[in-house]
Amino acid sequence: MLKFLHIAVLLLGAVLGTSARAESVLFLNPGSSDEAFWVSYSQFMQAAARDLRIDLQILYAQRQPEQTLAQARIALQGPKRPDYLVFVNEQYVAPQIMRMANRSGVKLFIVNAALTPNQQNLVGERADRIGSLVPNDEEGGYLMMKELIRLHRPVASGERIELLAFSGLKITPSAQLREKGMQRALAEHPEVRLRQLVYSGWTRERAYEQARQLLGRYPDVSLVWSANDEMAFGAMRAFSEAGRVPGKDVLFSAVNTSSAALQALVDGRLSALLGGHFTLGGWALVELHDYAQGVDLSRYGGRDRQIPLLQLIGKEQARRMLAMGESPDYGVHFHKLSAKGRPASYRYPFTLQTLMH
Structure with a gap:
């Protein structure tokens, strides 16, 4: 009996030792x-x-x-x-x-x-x-902007494509780097004019409020670059309420592979989506x-x-990730x-x- 107890104590010690490690x-x-x-x-x-x-x-x-x-x-x-x-x-x-x-x-x-x-x-x-x-936040911002420009309808010589950009917080490194990537892409495409870059604190409601104001100021915007999905959805709501159809009249981009973002890409409301981080x-x-x-x-x-x-996430990848x-x-x-x-x-x-x- 004592021998059995001794073995049991040793085994318990081994188990506890394993969990402690x-x-x-x-x-x-x-x-x-x-x-x-x-x-x-x-x-x-x-x-x-x-x-x-x-x-x-x-x-x-x-x-x-x-x-x-x-x-x-x-x-x-x-x-x-x-x-x-x-x-x-x-x-x-x-x-x-x-x-x-x-x-x-x-x-x-x-x-x-x-x-x-x-x-x-x-x-x-x-x-x-x-x-x-x-x-790769800087490259991410660049890839997203390049994809939006690629998907935009061709424009005549001298015609400008108007862009709005929604970023996170000024003092967040990821926001700064994504912006830097966006600006690098814009330097390669002088036909795209950034009308305004705003900071929405990564939130849907703030982006919605800002987009409502910006739409009145810049009615010809046809590209919207967003540093995350929440801000993209906020801006999208404002454009939809103004009668602009996301994916047709105006192209939106976003970062993050939330189920809502993946579904929006599959449905065509989001035109460019980045994710994986x-x-x-x-x-x-x-x-x-x-x-x-x-x-x-x-x-x-x-x-x-x-x-x-x-x-960049393709539609087929988005479907697989949703599944x-x-x-x-x-x-x-x-x-x-x-x-x-x-x-x-x-x-x-x-x-x-x-x-x-």
């Missing part, structure tokens, strides 16, 4: 808990965490950077600290979070918006910062899991990486993407194609 990760989600993009972002991370057996917790800041900082303070200076803190440099909060992390023992990983060059000079090299993964958090967990197992991330593509996730629905695992075997034991030539296959096949 699971990495604990806290993700500070800068978005709102009812925002399609950031909810899908969290769902993809949760799918990765289940497959990789990571203990993942997610906190939403409801688009309030001071809330992100308060959450970071508790996580980094409180009694129950995660092994890893994953966060976004939204509205440039990263240096403050990194100051809080001093001597906390928590490892840091940045997603979506990394340190700016000035911030990097300010904080310097740190052993607790594992790395970062960001999307909702997967970044899940891919980051693959790297964190590898790091915990002793993998040197710099051998497999660099510690700080930009991934060409933002790409996937709310699949709890997205059909991705995250553990099979590990670099552990791979040759130095291996590169993490972090693309939308990995999700689609």
